[in-house]
């Protein structure tokens with residue numbers, strides 16, 4: 001399943017290729033679209049599992065940049081990321097060790 005992402009939502013799922021930076025940009029557009037439509041989706045990519053939710057009314061901050069989260073929250077374990085940080089970091093990288101290196105950088 002390497003290079004293939006699965007977006008799961010209530011009532012179905014979608015497989016999307018995620019090999020190139022362009023693929024990942026398209027994938028993230030699908031993620032935005034399906035999260036907006038279904039409220040919560042799960043994203044499996046490179047054997048990592050993300051949950052993407054619509055932001056709650058209560059203001060919360062991104063774990064990485066500490067800015068207030070915009071309309072979508074990207075959950076990775078207990079960490080919540082804004083769309084910008086998710087794109088800049090782990091979701092963009094194509095290599096197996098992205099999570100480790102990303103979170104080490106995030107300190």
Ligand SMILES: [Zn+2]
Pocket residue numbers: 062063064065066067081082083084085086
């Ligand atoms: Zn952020």
